[in-house]
Amino acid sequence: MTAILTIIVLVLITIAIWQMVKIFDLSQMNADRSQVANDKDNNINGYLMIMFVIFIHVLTVVSFWKWSDVLLPESASEHGVLTDKLLAISFAVIFFVQTITQILLHYFAFKYRGEKGKKALFYADNNKLEIIWTVIPVIVLAGLIISGLFAWNDITSITKTDDDLEIELYAQQFGWQARYAGQDNVLGDANVRLINIDKANALGVDVNDPNAQDDIIVQEIHLPVGKKAIFKMRSQDVLHSAYMPHFRQQMNCVPGQVTEFAFVPTITTKEMRENETIVNKVNKINEIRLANNEKIAKENRGLPKEEQMPRLEPYEFDYLLLCNKICGKSHYNMQLKIIVETQEEYENWIKQQKTFKESVAVNYEIN
Numbered sequence: 265m266t267a268i269l270t271i272i273v274l275v276l277i278t279i280a281i282w283q284m285v286k287i288f289d290l291s292q293m294n295a296d297r298s299q300v301a302n303d304k305d306n307n308i309n310g311y312l313m314i315m316f317v318i319f320i321h322v323l324t325v326v327s328f329w330k331w332s333d334v335l336l337p338e339s340a341s342e343h344g345v346l347t348d349k350l351l352a353i354s355f356a357v358i359f360f361v362q363t364i365t366q367i368l369l370h371y372f373a374f375k376y377r378g379e380k381g382k383k384a385l386f387y388a389d390n391n392k393l394e395i396i397w398t399v400i401p402v403i404v405l406a407g408l409i410i411s412g413l414f415a416w417n418d419i420t421s422i423t424k425t426d427d428d429l430e431i432e433l434y435a436q437q438f439g440w441q442a443r444y445a446g447q448d449n450v451l452g453d454a455n456v457r458l459i460n461i462d463k464a465n466a467l468g469v470d471v472n473d474p475n476a477q478d479d480i481i482v483q484e485i486h487l488p489v490g491k492k493a494i495f496k497m498r499s500q501d502v503l504h505s506a507y508m509p510h511f512r513q514q515m516n517c518v519p520g521q522v523t524e525f526a527f528v529p530t531i532t533t534k535e536m537r538e539n540e541t542i543v544n545k546v547n548k549i550n551e552i553r554l555a556n557n558e559k560i561a562k563e564n565r566g567l568p569k570e571e572q573m574p575r576l577e578p579y580e581f582d583y584l585l586l587c588n589k590i591c592g593k594s595h596y597n598m599q600l601k602i603i604v605e606t607q608e609e610y611e612n613w614i615k616q617q618k619t620f621k622e623s624v625a626v627n628y629e630i631n
């Protein structure tokens with residue numbers, strides 16, 4: 265019985281909705297159903313155009329004001345000052361041109377919005393205008409590209425002197441290793457075919473090459489401040505990219521070939537940790553970590569020790585070598601710490617590292 269009543273109620277509700285739709289349709293008899301925009305539509309669109317151009321500019325200014333502190337701090341390498349300058353000029357040009365063109369574009373869309381009885385002016389072409397908007401961008405773009413090309417040539421033409429440091433960066437899924445050239449300052453030969461994991465030769469260094477004996481393989485890069493470091497990059501498996509954002513350096517690591525890049529670090533890790541931008545950044549990160557630790561503590565409450573989530577350590581600034589090519593599932597975790605220090609501190613550190621010969625002597629018979 266209840267089921268029949270429910271069905272009857274549902275049918276009645278459906279009939280009521282159907283009748284109400286019919287009444288609504290009747291009330292709209294005199295409405296404008298034309299597909300052609302009328303003055304009201306054109307006005308709405310015109311004002312929306314103005315509102316949109318205001319919106320994108322407010323958004324830009326707010327974004328800069330609110331999030332510019334997540335940008336990189338000052339460059340810690342010599343050439344980085346130049347690339348930063350080029351980037352700043354490009355940004356200034358883009359911002360200037362984009363503001364003017366967007367404001368004009370949206371203002372004209374508003375000013376010349378459709379109006380009943382108004383006819384568009386037929387305007388075929390204007391050679392003078394076309395020359396202006398072709399020549400000005402050509403000059404500006406050529407200036408940007410040519411100055412960028414000169415800077416790139418300056419940065420990438422590497423000449424090695426005896427005083428420079430030679431370091432190999434070896435990339436593989438998913439980690440980095442660095443090889444220092446050692447006492448003789450010449451890297452020994454290496455080849456993927458010589459890789460022998462069982463004999464602790466993960467980089468495929470040629471054990472018979474005299475230059476390889478004093479090479480030093482490490483899991484952390486140390487650089488003396490003010491001294492040119494020449495990086496030779498190799499990859500074992502796929503394309504990786506050696507990215508050191510604080511030094512404005514990036515170079516692809518290509519399987520089967522050696523690519524190189526050099527720079528002079530100018531700010532030690534210790535000095536950078538005192539830099540105002542970095543201090544603010546570190547404080548911000550640690551505030552987030554502190555808040556997360558409170559959440560973790562709450563979730564851990566009552567759980568047995570082995571099921572508890574570990575607390576986050578306070579963050580301390582370090583220069584990093586990252587991978588900037590999506591090279592596989594653990595790509596995000598491919599990083600190596602870089603420490604820039606005084607010459608003396610660097611020498612102390614390198615003295616304590618094992619040479620290639622010392623670390624593989626047990627496995628190979630080296631003459």
Ligand SMILES: [Cu+2]
Nearest residue numbers: 504587591598
């Ligand atoms: Cu990678």
